Amino acid sequence: MTVFILVPGVFTGAHVWEDTAARLAAAGAGVHAVALTGPGGPGGAAGTAIDLETHIADVLAVIDSVGAADGREIVLVGHDYGIHPALGAADRRAERIARIVHLDSGMPRDGVPALAAVPDQSLRKRLAERAGAGGAEGAAGELPPPARDEWQRWGSTAGVPDAALDRLTALAAPQPLGTLLQPLRLTGAVAAVPVTGVLCTGNGTSIEMVRMRVGFGDPALQALVDPRVTFFELPTGHWPMLSCPAELADVLLRAAAGEGHRLEPVGAAEPPAHLRPFLLDVPELPRERTGNVDLYLPGAEGPRPAVVFVHGGPVPAGARPTPRDWPTLRGYARYAAGQGVVGVTLDHRLHDVADYERAAADVAAAVELVRADPRVDADRIALWFFSGGGPITADWLGAPPAWLRCLAASYPILAPLPNWGMSGSRFRPAEAVADAGALPVVLTRVGLELPEIAATVEEFLAAAGSCGANVEVVDVPHGRHGFETLDPTDESREAVHRAMRSVLTHLTA
Template structure:
């Protein structure tokens, strides 16, 4: 018999597991939803300060009470903040734990407090300041109905479920967020399963992409003892889809799930596959963090500045400006008689958009200052999550910006990136684009979480009368220029670049409606 010991996330007590626990019990499991000290509606206030070690002790007490039952196994489930006390307990009782389930949460590291995983960056900074004074005093008030989105996606929650989440919520003792997690490494040997709630922003394919990029932090996830599941819902699956969650937990306990493939040094990773078009071998002219590909043409020429997505781990080689996709676009621009420019920016983590935006602005000014460039005729082309950086340019398009392009773009920040209230939100910014021509290359087989942001952007653009041209790649996946070397992809790339070049050179260009 499998014993499930489940620990809820920030502000939420054991009551949120009610339906999931019932279904696990119906399937023959023994279930314990851990009541954490100082958290949970109706629980008496503790007589001593509560910190992370208090909650680790709560979980250990349940493990010890269950004991190593003959023929049974313990599966620890940590949701959100709950993974911190789960890992702390597993580190102290590894011999009793058969599997750890990471339910829509990060991968806490030794010495790092749970505060690091709080999505709200402003709140995180405020609490970090408090930690310098008295980290064990006080508590954090729970969100109201309309504030939960700052802590994770509420997708899938009915109005009644959201109301219930608010009713069950309780203040979170600050010490639980501010005290660093201490691990000896013993829990690392315990098999684990990640359950990703894709409407909260991350799916298995995105994790695999990080592995393929050579991110050292992701390498451990390719261990055969690590498996993954996806749930197409928001951050609180125990309330939005308790039955599906129970099924996934049962399968996780049985060792099922998708495994990630290790980065293969002998194979060409997706981002380094060849560009699908034959393009001229225009030489590279390196200027700081910018490379120019200049056509053999007279006089100052318009330029297309190509902005990569991310996050791209620091230290990855080659850097994005040398990736075949970016170089291919730049040389394709040169073939159309305009200068192609690639650049590197510092989007190494989801907290780096401010730095990346500054890098892009500096790169654009460097390009415009080059005597070979017509500074009054510039196009900006953004890829993937780099498209979040378009918001600044949409909101205040300068006169020299003649066109803004996005390929398979992410156009609204995922809830778990902590950018919900930030300026990096193109869906909200497009209403201020005015007459700026926009070109969007849309992948027909886009991931659902990214596709939802594209459709929201298209709808917003239609509502405000923006000048948007859609270039569809019906059978294309995210990153189609290296993943889908088809005639459909080649046609879309040629069409989009020609459309951009025509807008830059002033030639007549037909406008594609918002429907096509």
């Protein structure tokens, strides 16, 4: 018989698992929902320091309470912050654990505190500064639980019934800061334990997005192609035990049985999607490289208009080749140069979702470098953004300079995804478009877009429609995210031609 040990996330307790636990028990499984030590919970006596080690001990106590001699397999499930004490305990009892389930959680690493996974970027920064300034005392105290309308800062509440959200709020407890600030210590023993990731697409993560990140070559993600690693998706927000407990129970039972989607090793059958050939035959034109910027120059004389192509991400810092050498970016830049304008690619530092400010600064600096080049007509510039570069469009939509003749975006992410923790940030194109004025916007939309990204595009288009923004949509009904290398069809080629014609028309008018 399988025994599930369920570890809750921040501010929550064993109560969040009630419905899911009941369904697992009805299926014949053993179930233990861990009550983590807290200010008002077991072991939380006044004056007692509570840190990550305290919670690891809580999980260990439950593991040790499960008889080792009767052949029962333990599946350890960590939701949100709960994956940190779950992994810490599994590392010390690796021989007892049959599988670890990451339920809409990150991939904690040795020496890294749970603070690194807190989705609210502004809060994460404040707590890190407090800990750095206060030493041991900086880790003391508690983080108050969110009010009812603040849970979205910790993850999407999509699908959670109002009554369940009321109860979640009523039973929420302060989170001891030491649990977030103390680094996780792992010996490496846990690496031998099979793993399942349950991704909640309503919170901004999917198997396809993980596949893309793995394809970029991030060393931290290469373990995910191990055949012992499986994945499931749930079309809900960050609290599936509240929004879809029956579906969650079914997924956990299937995970325990070794089921789930497995990722192919990078390059096992063919190159990753972003390194496959561009769908158009474009001329080989000279390229000039200055710092992080490449210029593809046309044969025409005199200052020429320019199109600056801005890659998406996040892309790992060590990814090779870097984005400006990816076939899609090179292909578009050469295509533009073949049409008589300067094609520009650049590398910016969007290596994590916390990097948008510096990535935006990199883009702005690159644009100024391009405009200062005597071979470029500084008054005729177009910017073309791709995928995760989409949020940066907010800077240009909100205050478009006179020399910006067109803004284009291909399969863009046009709002921060729920698990990015960017509440209150400036990178919200759907809000910025109200100030775009007459700036032409050319948006290439793919019909087979990832649902979590498609929702941001529809939000943007609704906002653009309500303010009368000048938006042209180029549809690729059968295209996927990154269709230029994934779907080399006539439909896809015509979409690229149409988008480029439109941009060049605005640029040279």
